[in-house]
Amino acid sequence: MRPEDLPEIRHLHLFRDMTQANFEALMTSSYALNFPQGLEMIRQGDPADFLHIVLEGSVELFARWGGRECTMAMVQPVSTFILAASIRDAPYLMSARTLERARIILIPSSDLRAMFRRDTEFSVSVINELAACYRSVVRNAKTLKLRNSRERVASYLLRQSILAGGVVSYTLPVEKRLLASYLGMTPENLSRTLKALEGDGLKMDGARVIITDRAKLTALAQPDKLIDGPDVAGNENGAGLPSTRL
Template identity: 80%
Template structure:
């Protein structure tokens, strides 16, 4: 592990309140590893042996069933994933692969479970983390069930604009096909719908998003803090940049 990484981890909401001794114990069993882009880190159904912390790069969490596949979330530095499976000592519900070359720290889940049993502050942090993850997925599910794909795209674009500081123009953080899968549609559908959205105040130039009429776009997307969420409640990554939507 690199010298600058330890304090970065320590400052994560998940680890910042625990006793130093326990933090050190937890980190003692940890090890960092670099992975090339496109590597499958875990497959759904595998036993959960390690909590993963993304230090550099990006990781896609996805699910598959009956030959189909869909993106569930993207985790960026500094964020953690598969906390829930580690805690329950249960099989992963999602697979994970690197989207770029990534550095990831692995914490043995048995250590994790041992430490929160003796460190109440850490237990409270885990509780908050899980509650945040839970609410994040509920929001995702609400979006899928209540909004049309057109509305999901519009609100996604507005949400990203907000994350970029309410800029009218910003770059998409992920490939379009991944975005389509995350939003629950096919790439063809996304492509076509994006084109029709030009009439509603947003235009795409390659990977560049240009909001031409925010009011109009908002009228369509009807952003709602109970779906799109306030920044304060972004899941694992505290002040970082979960560009698609984190989660565990």
């Protein structure tokens, strides 16, 4: 691991409050790996031997069943992922692959489990982190069950604009095919939906999003604190399924 990696990790909510000694202990048993683009570094079903942290690049969490596959989340730096599996010493429920060249920290799950028995502040951080992850997936499930695809697209685009600081225009952080899968629809349908949203306050130019009439788009998306966030408690971004940042 590079020395400059440490402050970035230490800055995460998960590791912020533990003692320096314990943090260093955890880091000495950890190591960093550089993965090429498109590498599947976690296969669902495998034992969760490591907690992962993305330092650079980005990662897709996805699920397979039978021949089908769907995107469950995209993880951007700096964030942890698959915390729950490491903690329960259980098989990964999702697979992970790099979306681009990525630098990943691996922390042995067993060290993690030993640590939160030793460091109370760390265990409190883990609790907060897990609770935040849980709420994040619940929000996700709510969107899937309560909204149709046009509403999911509109609320996603608005949320991204807000996360970027309320900007009127921004570039999609991920490929459209990936976004489509995340939103539970086909690429074709996303393409058509984006086009249909012109006239409802949206304009697309390639991967560029332009909100031409925020009021109109908002009326359609009906954003909701309890689905689109933000969560009240300071969640930061060390989350497993950061739907709000996707």
